[in-house]
Amino acid sequence: xxxxxxxxxxxxxxxxxxxxxxxxxxxxxxxxxxxxxxxxxxxxxxxxxxxxxxxxxxxxxxxxxxxxxxxxxxxxxxxxxxxxxxxxxxxxxxxxxxxxxxxxxxxxxxxxxxxxxxxxxxxxxxxxxxxxxxxxxxxxxxxxxxxxxxxxxxxxxxxxxxxxxxxxxxxxxxxxxxxxxxxxxxxxxxxxxxxxxxxxxxxxxxxxxxxxxxxxxxxxxxxxxxxxxxxxxxxxxxxxxxxxxxxxxxxxxxxxxxxxxxxxxxxxxxxxxxxxxxxxxxxxxxxxxxxxxxxxxxxxxxxxxxxxxxxxxxxxxxxxxxxxxxxxxxxxxxxxxxxxxxxxxxxxxxxxxxxxxxxx
Numbered sequence: 268x269x270x271x272x273x274x275x276x277x278x279x280x281x282x283x284x285x286x287x288x289x290x291x292x293x294x295x296x297x298x299x300x301x302x303x304x305x306x307x308x309x310x311x312x313x314x315x316x317x318x319x320x321x322x323x324x325x326x327x328x329x330x331x332x333x334x335x336x337x338x339x340x341x342x343x344x345x346x347x348x349x350x351x352x353x354x355x356x357x358x359x360x361x362x363x364x365x366x367x368x369x370x371x372x373x374x375x376x377x378x379x380x381x382x383x384x385x386x387x388x389x390x391x392x393x394x395x396x397x398x399x400x401x402x403x404x405x406x407x408x409x410x411x412x413x414x415x416x417x418x419x420x421x422x423x424x425x426x427x428x429x430x431x432x433x434x435x436x437x438x439x440x441x442x443x444x445x446x447x448x449x450x451x452x453x454x455x456x457x458x459x460x461x462x463x464x465x466x467x468x469x470x471x472x473x474x475x476x477x478x479x480x481x482x483x484x485x486x487x488x489x490x491x492x493x494x495x496x497x498x499x500x501x502x503x504x505x506x507x508x509x510x511x512x513x514x515x516x517x518x519x520x521x522x523x524x525x526x527x528x529x530x531x532x533x534x535x536x537x538x539x540x541x542x543x544x545x546x547x548x549x550x551x552x553x554x555x556x557x558x559x560x561x562x563x564x565x566x567x568x569x570x571x572x573x574x575x576x577x578x579x580x581x582x583x584x585x586x587x588x589x590x591x592x593x594x595x596x597x598x599x600x601x602x603x604x605x606x607x608x609x610x611x612x613x614x615x616x617x618x619x620x621x622x623x624x625x626x627x
Contacts, residue, residue: 270339271472274504275511278331282515286323290519290526293317298369316524319365321532324512325358328539331508345400346408346498349393350505350542356389357447358535365529386444389538394439397545398432404484406497411435414548416623417494439545446544446553447537449560452567452586454533457522459588459602463609464536465513467557468506470613471543474556474620475503478547492624495548502547509539522599555619558612559605563587 294317329351336343343351363385364377377385397409411431412418423438424431454460479485479500483493496502516532519525528536544553554561563586570585582590591601 268476270335270500271476271503271507273338274331274335274508275472276331277334278327278508278511279515280511281330282323282327282512283518284515285327286320286516286519286526289320289323290317293319293526316527318369318527318529319362319531320516320520320526320528321358321361321365321530321535324509324516324528324532325355325535327512327515328354328505328508331511332505335504335508344408344498344501345402346546347501347505349397349408350502350539350546352396353389353393353443353542354535354539356392357386357443357538358531360385360389361530361532361534364534365531386447386534387440390440390443391436393443393542394436395432397439398435402484402497406484406495408497408546409435409439410495410548412548413438413550414545415551416549416620418548439541442545442550443538443541445564446541446557446560447534449557449564450537450540451530451533453560453563453588454528455586456588456592456598456602457524458517458520459605460533460536461513461517461520461528462602462606463557463559464540465510465517466606466609466613467540467560468509468513468543470556470617471506471540471547472503472510473617474549475499475506475543475547477620479503496546499547502543505539506543509536522602549620552616552620556613556616557609558615559609562608566590 298317298319332343332347332351360377360382364382367377394409398407398411401407410418411422411424411434413421413423422431423434450460450464453463475496476499478494478496481493482499483495516526516528520528540553540557544550549556566582566587567585570580570582573579573581583593584590588601588605592598
C-alpha cells in the first residue's frame with residue numbers, strides 16, 4: 268500500500284511542478300496548438316496554447332512508478348514493463364503526430380497510414396509479449412480468454428496456440444485502438460479528458476487492490492473466486508501513478524487551459540487503459556468503468572454513419588461535447604457534468620465488479 272501511495276504522490280508532485288516548466292519551454296519554442304476550422308468558433312481563442320502536455324503525464328507516471336519500486340524494494344514485473352511500454356510507445360506516436368502539426372502549421376498531423384503503422388507496431392509487440400513471461404505459478408501477464416470480471420470460458424485459442432495468438436493480437440489491438448481513439452476524441456474541452464481519465468484510473472486502483480488482496484497466488488487457501496491476475500499490485504501502482512500525474516496536470520489543464528495534453532497524452536492514456544484492462548483480465552468491464560469514453564466514441568460513429576446513409580446529422584457536431592457546446596452550454600458546465608457522468612459509470616463498474624462477490 269505504501270508503494271501505491273508513493274507512486275501517486277510522487278507523480279502528482281512531478282506533474283504539478285514540472286508542467287509550468289514545460290509550458291515555458293513550449294512557449295519559448297512556439298509549440299502551440301492548431302484548432303480545426305470547422306469547430307466551435309469559441310475554440311479559435313485557444314490557438315497557440317502550448318500542446319504536447321502528455322510528455323509531462325508520461326514522465327511523471329514513469330518517475331512515480333520508479334520511486335514506488337524503490338520503496339517496495341523490488342524490480343518491476345513483466346506486466347508493469349508491458350503496460351508502461353504500451354503507454355510510452357503510443358505516447359511517442361502521439362508526440363510525432365503533435366510535432367508534425369506544429370512543424371507544418373496545421374491541425375492535421377501524421378497521415379492515417381503512418382499513425383496506423385506506429386500504433387500497430389506498438390500494439391502487436393505488446394500483444395505478443397503479453398502471452399510470454401510465465402511466473403513461478405505458470406501465469407502469463409495476459410490470457411487468450413476474453414475477460415469480463417475475470418477470464419471467461421470464451422478462449423481465442425479454441426483451435427490451437429497459433430490461432431489463439433493471432434486472434435489475441437487482433438483482439439488486443441482492437442482494444443488498444445478503441446481506447447486510444449476514445450481518449451483522443453474526449454480531449455476536446457479544457458480538462459475533460461484529464462478529469463475523466465483520473466476517475467477511470469482511480470477506479471482501477473481500487474479494483475487492482477481488491478484483486479491483490481484476493482489473489483490466487485497470495486492466499487494460502489485460495490477459494491474458487493480468487494483472481495488469476497499475474498501482477499495486480501503493479502497494475503494498482505501504475506494506475507495510481509497515472510492518477511497522480513492527471514491531478515498535477517489538471518491543475519494547469521483546467522479551464523482556461525494553460526496547456527493541452529495533445530495526442531501525446533490522449534494516446535498514452537488510452538494505451539494505458541487498454542493495457543491495464545487486458546492485464547487485469549477486465550477487458551469488457553472496462554467499457555462500463557470508462558463508459559463516458561464509450562458514449563463519446565459512439566456519438567462520433569452515429570454521426571458519421573447516419574450522415575453517410577441519409578445526408579443529415581444527428582448532432583449539431585460530434586463528438587458529443589461539441590454538440591452541447593453549440594447548444595449553448597458553457598465549457599466548464601459541460602466538463603463538470605461529464606465528469607459526474609464518468610464518476611457514475613466508474614461507480615457502476617465497480618459495483619458490478621464487487622457484486623460478483625455478493626451474489627456468489
